Amino acid sequence: MKRTIGLTALAVMLACGTASAQQVNVKIGVLSDMSSLYSDIGGAGSTAAAKLAIADFTKANPNVKVELISGDHQNKPDIGSQLANQWYDVDKVDLIIDTPNSGVALAVSQITTTKNKIFIVSGAAASDLTGPKCNANTIHWTYDTWMLANGTGKALVKTGGDTWFFLTADYAFGHALERDTAAAVEKNGGKVLGKVRHPLNTNDFSSFLLQAQASKAKIIGLANAGGDTINAIKSGAEFGIVKGGQKFAGLLVFASDVNALGLATAQGLTLTETWYWDLNDANRAWTKRWQAERGAAGKFPTMVQAGVYSGITHYLKAVVALKSAADGKAVVAQMKNTPTDDALFGKGTIRADGRKLHPAYLLEVKAPSESKYPGDFYKVRATIPADEAFRPLKEGNCPLVSG
Amino acid sequence: MFEIFGIPSTALFGQLLIGLINGSFYALLSLGLAVIFGMLNIINFSHGAQYMLGAFAAYLLLQYSGLGYWPALIVAPVLVGITGMIVERLMLQWLYKLDHLYGLLLTFGLALIIEGVARNYFGSAGLPYTVPESLRGGQNLGFMFLPNYRAWVIVASLTICFGTWFVIERTRLGANLRAATENPTLVRAFGINVPRMITLTYGFGVALAAFAGVMAAPVYNVSPQMGSELIIVVFAVVVIGGMGSILGAIITGFGLGVIEGLTKVFFPEASNTVIFVIMAIVLLVRPAGLFGRRT
Numbered sequence: 045m046k047r048t049i050g051l052t053a054l055a056v057m058l059a060c061g062t063a064s065a066q067q068v069n070v071k072i073g074v075l076s077d078m079s080s081l082y083s084d085i086g087g088a089g090s091t092a093a094a095k096l097a098i099a100d101f102t103k104a105n106p107n108v109k110v111e112l113i114s115g116d117h118q119n120k121p122d123i124g125s126q127l128a129n130q131w132y133d134v135d136k137v138d139l140i141i142d143t144p145n146s147g148v149a150l151a152v153s154q155i156t157t158t159k160n161k162i163f164i165v166s167g168a169a170a171s172d173l174t175g176p177k178c179n180a181n182t183i184h185w186t187y188d189t190w191m192l193a194n195g196t197g198k199a200l201v202k203t204g205g206d207t208w209f210f211l212t213a214d215y216a217f218g219h220a221l222e223r224d225t226a227a228a229v230e231k232n233g234g235k236v237l238g239k240v241r242h243p244l245n246t247n248d249f250s251s252f253l254l255q256a257q258a259s260k261a262k263i264i265g266l267a268n269a270g271g272d273t274i275n276a277i278k279s280g281a282e283f284g285i286v287k288g289g290q291k292f293a294g295l296l297v298f299a300s301d302v303n304a305l306g307l308a309t310a311q312g313l314t315l316t317e318t319w320y321w322d323l324n325d326a327n328r329a330w331t332k333r334w335q336a337e338r339g340a341a342g343k344f345p346t347m348v349q350a351g352v353y354s355g356i357t358h359y360l361k362a363v364v365a366l367k368s369a370a371d372g373k374a375v376v377a378q379m380k381n382t383p384t385d386d387a388l389f390g391k392g393t394i395r396a397d398g399r400k401l402h403p404a405y406l407l408e409v410k411a412p413s414e415s416k417y418p419g420d421f422y423k424v425r426a427t428i429p430a431d432e433a434f435r436p437l438k439e440g441n442c443p444l445v446s447g
Numbered sequence: 448m449f450e451i452f453g454i455p456s457t458a459l460f461g462q463l464l465i466g467l468i469n470g471s472f473y474a475l476l477s478l479g480l481a482v483i484f485g486m487l488n489i490i491n492f493s494h495g496a497q498y499m500l501g502a503f504a505a506y507l508l509l510q511y512s513g514l515g516y517w518p519a520l521i522v523a524p525v526l527v528g529i530t531g532m533i534v535e536r537l538m539l540q541w542l543y544k545l546d547h548l549y550g551l552l553l554t555f556g557l558a559l560i561i562e563g564v565a566r567n568y569f570g571s572a573g574l575p576y577t578v579p580e581s582l583r584g585g586q587n588l589g590f591m592f593l594p595n596y597r598a599w600v601i602v603a604s605l606t607i608c609f610g611t612w613f614v615i616e617r618t619r620l621g622a623n624l625r626a627a628t629e630n631p632t633l634v635r636a637f638g639i640n641v642p643r644m645i646t647l648t649y650g651f652g653v654a655l656a657a658f659a660g661v662m663a664a665p666v667y668n669v670s671p672q673m674g675s676e677l678i679i680v681v682f683a684v685v686v687i688g689g690m691g692s693i694l695g696a697i698i699t700g701f702g703l704g705v706i707e708g709l710t711k712v713f714f715p716e717a718s719n720t721v722i723f724v725i726m727a728i729v730l731l732v733r734p735a736g737l738f739g740r741r742t
Contacts, residue, residue, distance in 0.1 A: 079563075080672060084572035214716055242711075243719040245676050247667060250465045251711035251718075254591060258458055274573055274668040282578060282594045282666055284585060298572075304668060306575030343570060 070369045071111045072098070072356060073137040075127060075152065076167060078116035081245065081270040082144040084300040086167040086348050090114075090142045092338040093349040096330070097356035105364055113137065117148045119244075124148035125155055132159045138369040139164065139359055142352050146170035146217035150177055157181040160372040164359065166351035169269075169296060170220040171435060174399040178442035181372045183379065185400045186351030187318050189221040190435040192295050195316030195404050195428055197228035200263055200293055208293075209261035210239035211252050211276055213268035221267040221295050237261045242272070249276040253283050262290060269296045274304050281309045298346045302409055302421045313409040318402055318433075319347035319388060320422055326387045344419045350388045355400075357386045392430060397442035404433035461591030462708045468597045470704020471604035472659055476677065477684040477696040478608055479655035482615070485691035486628050486648045489539060490547055492555040494681070495674030496562055497653045500527045501660025502669045503565060506574045516579035516665065523661045524654035531653030535646050558675070565671035573670035600662055607658065608697045615693055624648060680719075683726045689739025699737060 074094050076086040091114045098110045113135065117124035124143070131137035132155070140156065143149045144167025156163035157179040164183045165173055171190040173182060208229050212218040218241070226236045237259045240252050253276070256264045264285065266273050277292055285292065294301075297315040321331040321344050330353070334345045362378040363369045376398075384392040384400065392402040407422035415421070437445055476498060483491045504523035508514040514522060534557065542549045578596050585594040615621035624644060627634040631641045660674075667673060684703055688695030703722055710721040729737060 079566065079571075081571060081670075083566070084570045087571070240711075240715050242715055246719070247673075247677055248465075248469050250468070250597070251462055251708050252715065254458065254461045254465065255712070257592070258455075271573065271668045271670060271672070278668065279666060282585075282596060284592050284594070288592070300570070300572035304573030304575060304670070306577060308577060309575070340570075 066107045066367065067109065068107065068363055068367060068369065069109045069111070070139070070360065070363055071113070071135065071137045072139045072141060072359075073131045073135070074112070074114040074142050074352070075117055075124060075131075075140050075148075076114065076142045077119055077144050078114070080119055081272075082119070082167065084343075085270065085298050085346050086142045086144045086352075089334070089338055089343070089345060089349040090167070090352045092334055093345065093353040094141065094356055096333055096337055097353040097360075101357060101360045105360070108360060108364060110360070117143065117145065119145045119148065121147045121151040125151045128152045128155045132156075132161050138162060138363075138372075139356075141165075141355055141359075142167045142348070144168055144348060146173075146220065147215055149173060150216060153177065153179060153182045156372070162359065162372045162375055164355040166355055167348045169217050171224055171440070172216075172220055174395075174397045175435075175440040175442055178397045178440070178444055180398075180444060181376055183355070183376060183394055183398045183400060185355045186347050187316075187404070188399075188434070189217070189224045189295075191318070191404055191433050192316050193221060193225035193228045194435075195406055195433065196293050196295055196314055197225045197234075197265075198232050199316075199406050199426065200291075200314060201229055201232040201234040205263040205291060205293070206234040207261040208234060208236045208263045208265050209256045209259040210236070210265045210267050211249070211256065212239055212241045213244050213272055214241040215244055217269070218267045222265070225265055225267060225293075225295055242268070244272065246272055247275065249279045250283060252276075253280055253285060257283070257285065257288065257290065263293050264290055265293045265295055266297075267295050270298075270301065273297060274301055277305055277313070278309060286312070298348070299344050299419070299421055300346060303344070303419075307410060307412040307415055307421070310409045311411040314425070315407055315409070316404055316428075317347050317407060318404045319350040320405060320407065320424075321345055321350075322420065322422070323405070323424070330388060342418065344421075354384070354386045354389045358382075358384045358394075395434075395437060397437060397440055397445050399434055399437075399440075401430040401434055403430050404428040457590035458712070459709075462712050463705055464588075464591065464593065465597075466705035466708025467701060468600055468704070469708060470701035471600050472663060472677070472700075473681055473684050473704050474608050474697045474700025475604050475659040475662070476656060476681040477688065477700045478611055478693065479652040479659075480681065480685045481688070481691055481693050481696035482611065482655070483649060483652035484685070485693065486624055486652075487539070487645055488543065488547065488628075489550040489554065489649070491652065492551055492678070493534075493558040493561065494554075494653075494656050495676075495678030496558040497527055497531065497656040497674070498660040498663070498677065499565065499671060499674035500530070500561065501657025502576070502664040502667075502673065503569070503574070503660075504657065505661045505664045506576050506669055509576070516661070520658070520661050524657040527657035527660075528650040528654030532646050532650035535649040539649065540642065540645070558678075562671050562675060569671060571670055571672065573668040573673075576664040576669050578665040596665060600666075603662065607655070608700075611655070612693050612697060680722055683722045687722075687726050687729045687736055689736025692736065692738040692740075695736060695738025 115127045139162045141164045146168040149168030166186045171188040173184045212222040294315045380394045389402045406426040505519040582596040627641045688699035711718045
């Protein structure tokens with residue numbers, strides 16, 4: 045009897061020994077806008093998505109221990125940079141994720157590569173992140189300006205919207221979105237008649253809308269986001285833009301924005317997203333869990349938050365395969381070498397320049413009469429396959445690719 | 448059609464009118480600030496949050512008690528005004544004897560708390576609110592399309608602004624109020640309840656902010672940060688007009704709306720800096736503001 049106990053004890057010890065040898069510790073930081081205009085797009089909803097991803101993964105892989113922290117960059121690149129430095133150096137964070145606001149994301153991407161850590165961008169949009177500013181430590185996950193421009197721009201030009209006027213947010217993201225859309229419009233035979241660049245967080249758009257009206261362009265492209273987009277569309281409805289025969293193209297519109305506008309104002313708006321909560325059963329089931337985790341039954345997750353879930357899942361797989369999170373470049377290389385597969389985005393790949401590839405959806409906002417239940421926002425007009433949705437590898441001028 | 452600096456004159460008239468509309472909001476908000484500063488000597492930094500509360504109250508009234516825009520225009524300012532009076536009774540009244548800085552810090556702290564609570568419950572993206580049925584549509588003025596709602600904004604704002612100015616500068620009630628600011632002890636000797644008058648004045652100033660908030664709800668995004676984005680500009684308006692000067696706040700509000708509107712045509716990138724440039728110049732030339740009295 046004594047011997048059996050002794051043997052069992054030995055066996056247990058051995059088992060623990062092997063388990064602790066495989067034990068991997070990872071620390072993830074959600075760097076987002078927690079308190080301002082993008083906080084419904086990422087923010088606490090991204091942290092909730094990260095928690096779900098970690099819970100799902102560690103359930104299947106109990107030997108992985110993940111610690112999660114979050115921080116507010118306040119949409120200021122200097123504050124974002126300082127937080128990133130502190131997280132990497134002092135708090136020993138391995139991965140920073142989310143980060144809406146392209147200005148902040150570009151700064152954090154630079155810091156990440158000098159410290160050989162990992163940065164997965166879900167919230168920011170500038171396609172420069174996998175273009176001239178790409179690096180071996182950054183992956184651009186959910187969407188980018190080129191994809192938005194190409195999806196919405198191409199679709200509208202093809203259906204007759206061949207003259208454009210841009211209302212552009214005057215910073216890195218707006219400029220990138222405007223540039224990429226203008227290129228898509230011109231490539232498909234359309235013409236850009238003019239543009240106006242407005243400061244971030246503009247309250248009143250009527251002045252700019254008058255200029256857009258005077259241009260007689262068929263499409264008014266909104267190269268902005270969040271509150272700016274909402275204000276522009278709201279004033280536009282009032283100034284009879286749509287009744288006058290012009291149409292808005294929301295180049296970056298999230299479900300939360302449509303909710304704020306109300307379907308009566310937003311109906312007919314065409315937009316492109318890579319994830320929509322009501323697209324399939326898997327998304328709907330995840331949305332329920334997200335709402336419970338977030339403590340907000342009436343809110344609906346955005347593609348950015350879904351991207352955080354998907355990104356962390358794939359990252360943790362790579363870390364387990366390598367049994368270490370220490371070398372950022374090695375983990376990213378591993379992530380690029382294995383195809384992605386998760387409940388929300390399905391199967392996909394990560395390209396050499398750091399671009400994650402998956403299909404995009406051209407959506408149209410429903411009229412109030414078509415909407416059956418809360419959150420029933422969109423009709424899917426078209427699915428853009430993964431290989432057409434994003435910028436071709438050779439057009440990006442990413443130094444990792446061209447050498 | 449002739450051109451001014453390369454801009455067609457028709458477009459310019461349109462922009463002038465739009466500037467005037469935006470100026471209406473500046474004037475309404477800076478009026479409330481000027482009343483509060485002029486009568487209570489409090490720099491009310493929670494003015495933006497109270498403006499936001501006005502818009503939120505309109506939304507909540509519609510959502511939960513079915514009260515539309517027109518009743519909300521009265522009910523929301525009254526409700527928010529009452530919260531203002533409670534704040535004055537509980538907290539502000541202890542600070543009158545102290546330096547301005549204390550009132551500023553208290554109201555600033557309150558603004559952050561109100562905004563934080565609103566963001567916690569409603570998120571940052573905003574809440575839907577539409578233009579009331581009776582004010583939809585608009586008039587074609589030839590040089591621009593003027594939505595009916597915006598025309599209403601100008602009319603309402605002008606009425607409220609000059610009504611307030613008239614009451615404070617030209618009536619017995621206003622005279623009592625001004626006297627109470629100068630020498631509260633003496634006014635009390637005449638049998639006037641000065642503390643109650645001060646409380647009502649603060650409530651009125653706050654109600655003005657909430658009124659502007661309801662006016663803004665159908666046309667601007669109703670979000671927790673809507674006030675903080677606007678309030679800095681409004682403070683600049685008050686400083687340019689002269690702290691505490693009612694007429695100064697009204698005229699500068701409209702004037703700066705127009706200047707900002709023109710900047711949006713000629714150099715849009717500078718449209719949210721131009722007011723501060725003007726503020727710097729005015730402060731250099733006339734430190735008490737355009738309509739301020741040197742003390």
